[in-house]
Each structure stands twice: as C-alpha cells, then as structure tokens.
Amino acid sequence: MAVRAVAEPVLVLERLCKRFGGVIATDDLSLEVRPGEIHALIGPNGAGKTTVIGQICGEIRPDAGRVLFAGADITALSVAQRVRCGLSRTFQIVQLLDDDTALENVAIAVQAAQGHSFRFWADARLDRRRIEAARASLLEVGLPQERWRVRASDLSHGERKQLELAIALARQPKLLLLDEPMAGLGAAESVRMTEVLRAFKGRIPMLLVEHDMDAVFRLADRVSVLVAGRCIASGLPEAVRTDPAVREAYLTEEEA
Amino acid sequence: MRDRLLLPLLLLIAASLPWVAEAFGTPATTGLATRIAIYAIAAASLNVILGFGGLVSFGHAAYFGLGGYTVGILWEHFRLGEPFLGIVPGSANLLVTFPCSLLVGGLAAAAIGALSLRTSGVQFIMITLAFAQMVYFLFVSLAVYGGDDGLMIRRTNAFLGLNLRDAATMYWLSLGVLVVWLWLLGRIVRSRFGRVLEGVRQSERRMAAIGISTYPYKLAAFVISGVGCAAAGALWANHARFVSPDMMHWTKSGELMIMVILGGMGTLLGPVLGSAALVGLEYMLSGLTEHWQFILGPILIMIVLFARNGLMSLLAPRGRASRG
Numbered sequence A: 001m002a003v004r005a006v007a008e009p010v011l012v013l014e015r016l017c018k019r020f021g022g023v024i025a026t027d028d029l030s031l032e033v034r035p036g037e038i039h040a041l042i043g044p045n046g047a048g049k050t051t052v053i054g055q056i057c058g059e060i061r062p063d064a065g066r067v068l069f070a071g072a073d074i075t076a077l078s079v080a081q082r083v084r085c086g087l088s089r090t091f092q093i094v095q096l097l098d099d100d101t102a103l104e105n106v107a108i109a110v111q112a113a114q115g116h117s118f119r120f121w122a123d124a125r126l127d128r129r130r131i132e133a134a135r136a137s138l139l140e141v142g143l144p145q146e147r148w149r150v151r152a153s154d155l156s157h158g159e160r161k162q163l164e165l166a167i168a169l170a171r172q173p174k175l176l177l178l179d180e181p182m183a184g185l186g187a188a189e190s191v192r193m194t195e196v197l198r199a200f201k202g203r204i205p206m207l208l209v210e211h212d213m214d215a216v217f218r219l220a221d222r223v224s225v226l227v228a229g230r231c232i233a234s235g236l237p238e239a240v241r242t243d244p245a246v247r248e249a250y251l252t253e254e255e256a
Numbered sequence B: 001m002r003d004r005l006l007l008p009l010l011l012l013i014a015a016s017l018p019w020v021a022e023a024f025g026t027p028a029t030t031g032l033a034t035r036i037a038i039y040a041i042a043a044a045s046l047n048v049i050l051g052f053g054g055l056v057s058f059g060h061a062a063y064f065g066l067g068g069y070t071v072g073i074l075w076e077h078f079r080l081g082e083p084f085l086g087i088v089p090g091s092a093n094l095l096v097t098f099p100c101s102l103l104v105g106g107l108a109a110a111a112i113g114a115l116s117l118r119t120s121g122v123q124f125i126m127i128t129l130a131f132a133q134m135v136y137f138l139f140v141s142l143a144v145y146g147g148d149d150g151l152m153i154r155r156t157n158a159f160l161g162l163n164l165r166d167a168a169t170m171y172w173l174s175l176g177v178l179v180v181w182l183w184l185l186g187r188i189v190r191s192r193f194g195r196v197l198e199g200v201r202q203s204e205r206r207m208a209a210i211g212i213s214t215y216p217y218k219l220a221a222f223v224i225s226g227v228g229c230a231a232a233g234a235l236w237a238n239h240a241r242f243v244s245p246d247m248m249h250w251t252k253s254g255e256l257m258i259m260v261i262l263g264g265m266g267t268l269l270g271p272v273l274g275s276a277a278l279v280g281l282e283y284m285l286s287g288l289t290e291h292w293q294f295i296l297g298p299i300l301i302m303i304v305l306f307a308r309n310g311l312m313s314l315l316a317p318r319g320r321a322s323r324g
Helices: A002-006 A049-057 A079-085 A102-113 A128-141 A157-170 A187-199 A213-219 A237-242 A244-255 B003-015 B017-023 B028-052 B061-080 B094-116 B121-141 B167-190 B192-202 B204-209 B215-240 B250-263 B270-288 B292-306 B311-315 B319-323
Strands: A011-020 A023-033 A038-042 A064-069 A087-090 A175-179 A206-209 A222-227 A230-235
Touching (some): A011 A049, A023 A038, A023 A049, A023 A230, A038 A049, A038 A213, A049 A206, A079 A087, A079 B204, A087 A157, A102 A128, A102 A157, A102 B192, A128 A157, A157 A175, A213 A237, A222 A237, A222 A244, A230 A237, B003 B017, B003 B167, B017 B167, B028 B192, B028 B250, B061 B094, B094 B215, B121 B250, B192 B204, B192 B215, B250 B270, B270 B311
Parallel strands (some): A038 A206, A038 A222
C-alpha cells in the first residue's frame, strides 16, 4: 500500500464490462498496473483474457467502464492513438511485416515514434535516425545480429516473438502489454524470453497475459486471476497460488 | 548494379523508336508505343495504391477519364469562346490544361478516396467501382459535352511550340512524362511515406500497433494515384484528339488492373511491362482475327499461372525478396 500512495498506477481498468450477445466476456473488471511492476493476468481458456487485452489496446470498445492510462482517460482513443500515448503491445499470434527484414520491422516502429511520415523524398533505408534506434532495440531483446537482415517470414517462431518485443520496445513505451509471449516457444526459448523480460523489470511496467505458469511465477510481482470475465483473486504470486478458489477454478485443472 | 547500365540503354532504345519505325516503314508503331506509354503512366499510378498499398481500387478509369475530359472541356470552351461555368476561360495550351487535369484528378480522388477508404476489403472494391460508374454515367448524360458520343478535340494543345499532332513528338512527350513519373514514384516508394504504404499492404494491424493511423497515408496514396491517372488521361486526349465516357468505363479500370497484375504488383517497372504486353497483344491479335479476345484470355491466364508475381518476376526472379 505504501507504493501505491507514492506513485499513481500506470494503467487502471475501472469496472469494465463487455458482452457479446448473451455471453458476458468481461464482468465488472477492475485492475491496475503500478509503476515498475509486472502484473500477470492468468485464467483458464475462455476466461476473457483476450477480450481484456482488446479493450486495453483499443481493438474492442467496452460496454461500460473506463480505461485510464498514465492518468488520462483513453477509453475513446483509437489503437494507434493509445500507442502514441506510450502503450505498446505484443500479439498472441505474431503480427509482423513478413516481406521486410527484421531490422526494417523495427525501423518502421522507430520511424513512427519520430513523428508523421509524410516525407516523400529521402530514401528511408539510408536514414541513420531510423536504423540506429532499431539496432539498439534489437540488441536489447538479444536477436543475433546475423538475423537482422533476414526477412521476418524466414525467422523461427521464437525469433519472431523476440522481434515483436523489439518492435514494442522501439517506441520506448510507458507500459508493455504482453499477450502470451511464451505461446508456442520451446522450453529453452521460453527460459530465454523470461530472462529478456526480466531484464526490463522495474524499468517498464508490464501487463502479462500468460499460460506458462513457470514464467508467470518467475516474473510477476502480482497476479490476478480471471474466471468467466471476473477477477476472482488478485495479489502476490504466493498468495494467489494457495488461494483455494483459484486452485479450484484454475490451477488444479492445469496441473491435472 | 546492372540497372545503372540497363535503364539508360532501355531509355535510349525507347527514345529512338520513332526513327526505327520510320526506317522499317512501319510508322504506325509510334502510335502504338504512345498508347503503351500513356497506359503505363496510368497503370504505374494505379500500382501505387494497388501494388504498394495493397488496396484494390476498381475505379481508376474515372481519373483517367476526368483528366481527358478536362482537356476536352477546356478545348470546347476555347473553341466556343465562352468560359466554363461562366468563370473559367477555355484553353488549348497544354501548359494550362495539363495542370488543370492533375488538379481535377487529384480533387476527385481526394473526395472519392476520403469516402471509399472508410471501408476495406470487398466493400472498398465495390465502392470505388460504384463511384467510377457514377462519374461514367454523369458524362454519358452530359449532352453539352457530347454525352455518349464523346467530344472531338479538333486541334491538339499547343505546347512550347511543339506540334503534338506529329506522332513522334506526341510519343516523346508521353515517354518523357512516363519517365519523370516513374522517377518520382521511385523516390516516393523508397521514402518514409513509401515504407508506411508498404506496411499498410502487409499488415494494417501491425501499423496500428506501432502507432500509425493509416487512413491519412492511404488517402495520400489514393490522391497520388488519381493524379497520375489524370495525367495519362490528359495525354490520351491529345493523342486520340477525342474523349468519351468509354475512357472511364469499368472495363477500362479492369484493363488497368490487368496491366498492373500482369506486369508485377508493387514493382516500379512492372506496370510498364504490363501495359506493353496488354496493348501489344491486343494490337497483334486483333490484326489476326476478329475474335482476338478468345486468344488473349488464355495467354493472360498462362502468364498469371506461371509468373505469380507478374512479368517482372521473370526478369528479376528474386522478386519481392529483393525489396526487403
């Protein structure tokens, strides 16, 4: 509580509701991510995690409730506007510019962070301002340098996940929204990704949606458990792990 | 880069074509080459939105027609000696009519694009088609300017003392505009703007996720392609000395699309190849038989089947990979 008194939360979800026809996907959900913390959002399949992510990043409009980011109400903003406010994300299913090189994928994000792109004359690929920041970002996520000139479609799944993280970092976000960064990764890759994310701990707050419980408990400062669109528990990882309601709803099923 | 040598050489060959045609006793070839160059300008322009932006516009003949009609209508008012709408004086000078055509094409593309780009996918195809057909029917019903029959332009535009009625001069003018336009487009697709457009083609979702609102960029590309098509239309009006609503019929939009796809979407020279192939084939086959389309169809299918990325991929097999 002491932390909370000093620093305002970066992201606040305030009583979010979303229904699709008769299905209640998000049910009066309130949640916050504080500065510097990694907040994990877990829950069984169909709990509504993807819908929550959609409402935070702006792809889905909530029926009721508000999304506050860095103290401002962003509920009515578009996806791109939210990104420009400092909210970067990665996708569960990687979204890249597949015909472009890894470096170019990051460079265009750098370009986007440098203002409008109504520049019709100079050759963008020779523009140092784009490339240098892109290199820095790629180094940070540890994508080997010999892979930078490879087309995104020719990268391995693990490398594509790394590249997407580099793109998200290129805008120097105030919050990272990570939608299952470990999905589809092998055990070794998963450990490497966990280490990369851990390196940003304390620097960039993150909301982490993840199925890989090892990664969640290794990274998260706090864990919230979503079941049927509602948050049934929220707190320190250890407390959540031993919460009987959580065990019944989720962890037992996972371990069985 | 072998392009360094290849391009000037190609240009030299293209520029000397009227003399070669004369020497071989086939002066009609110059007119054919002019048609190829003019359609290449239009196809290269459509390629900005279709090939580089990945947005299937099925109504670009509208801007081609509007560019042509601007020249035609200004000529008509010049001939009659009364201003258009009582304010705009007529003109038969290309230095006046050409910029007017670009302006009209650009404004029309801005208006139609602003509305059409609110949609995407199949709706976008249909709405661009619908707008183009509206423009088509507008000109069909405009009896003042010939309606269905079109408008004759008895005298070609004056242009710096050149005689545009001379086939070779008209050809060189068209070739010149084509070369300048391709050079400009080459700069544009490599610029920051071009990178955004390329991103839009590949994944709009990705572009939003890096904070780019794509709409203004798509609209700018739409206007650029409209302006280019209007330029081609203005040249066409001087070449054919005639404009008619046929210039903006949906089949003309389809022809431009075929040229782009045939030549290679998202390549700079692809549309030029596509234009040469389509106009050339049409000319040769129609000389052989009245039912030339019967032969043209299968040829187009073969090219699309065996050269997935168009004729350009046959010349530069690495194709898209080299753009990464």
